[in-house]
Amino acid sequence: MELLFSLVFLSLTFSTFLHPTFARGGQQQHSSLSSGIFENSSYNSGSTARHLFEDNRLHLSLDIARGYMTNSQLEKALKAFAQRCSHISRIYSIGKSVNGVPLWVIEISDKPGEEEAEPAFKYIGNVHGDEPVGRELLLFLANWICDNHLKDPLATLIVENVHLHILPTMNPDGFSLRRRGNANNVDLNRDFPDQFFPMNEDVHMRQPETRAIMNWLRDVQFTASASLHGGALVANYPWDGTQDKRS
Numbered sequence: 001m002e003l004l005f006s007l008v009f010l011s012l013t014f015s016t017f018l019h020p021t022f023a024r025g026g027q028q029q030h031s032s033l034s035s036g037i038f039e040n041s042s043y044n045s046g047s048t049a050r051h052l053f054e055d056n057r058l059h060l061s062l063d064i065a066r067g068y069m070t071n072s073q074l075e076k077a078l079k080a081f082a083q084r085c086s087h088i089s090r091i092y093s094i095g096k097s098v099n100g101v102p103l104w105v106i107e108i109s110d111k112p113g114e115e116e117a118e119p120a121f122k123y124i125g126n127v128h129g130d131e132p133v134g135r136e137l138l139l140f141l142a143n144w145i146c147d148n149h150l151k152d153p154l155a156t157l158i159v160e161n162v163h164l165h166i167l168p169t170m171n172p173d174g175f176s177l178r179r180r181g182n183a184n185n186v187d188l189n190r191d192f193p194d195q196f197f198p199m200n201e202d203v204h205m206r207q208p209e210t211r212a213i214m215n216w217l218r219d220v221q222f223t224a225s226a227s228l229h230g231g232a233l234v235a236n237y238p239w240d241g242t243q244d245k246r247s
Helices: 002-017 047-054 062-066 071-084 133-148 153-161 172-177 208-219
Strands: 089-096 102-108 120-125 163-167 224-228
Touching: 071 089, 071 102, 071 133, 071 172, 089 208, 102 133, 102 208, 120 133, 133 153, 133 163, 133 224
Parallel strands: 120 163, 120 224
Antiparallel strands: 089 102, 102 163
């Protein structure tokens, strides 16, 4: 349980210290993603991650905020990460979006792809297409772990004692369309089964992104999860709904 709290604390720490314009997952130089921003020496040194905790006087250039990664750029960044950090990670797809974009997952572990008696934890970002910060934040987290797992106690703890699964974007179509719902304009956060309101009991009628997550949950027995949203601060608890919506 302490380990899971550490993971959640780590995500909250990143979200607290990241500047609003820090939109390129740790980029300090002005190189493009197509040339591999996570392969430049300034990022791999871990200096960016350290500054997040040690220096709140970051002077970031405004042109870093030119935009978030596109879906194709995100895929390139994930594949570059998998090559750079192959000793503690692998990437795999759990399915595709309505428009056929792969839903890529990063698994981080000292034995990626193997079953162990260790807790499995998952992060999901960009459930709503218009909430894009999570997709950048989760890729930054993965790179921070890769850069620091041999020198930071928390990063070492995660790699050696957890199977961490990171889905940076559940809704790549909504992101590219700049709207909340997916390509069919369905709110994916409302497309899962509900204990009191069985509006969508036919699994075949659910969106492909939703079905991909449900199948993923059947394949991997996750101990705990976190979903990164944007906007107002909200905390949801399992089974927190009631039929009359009041009690």
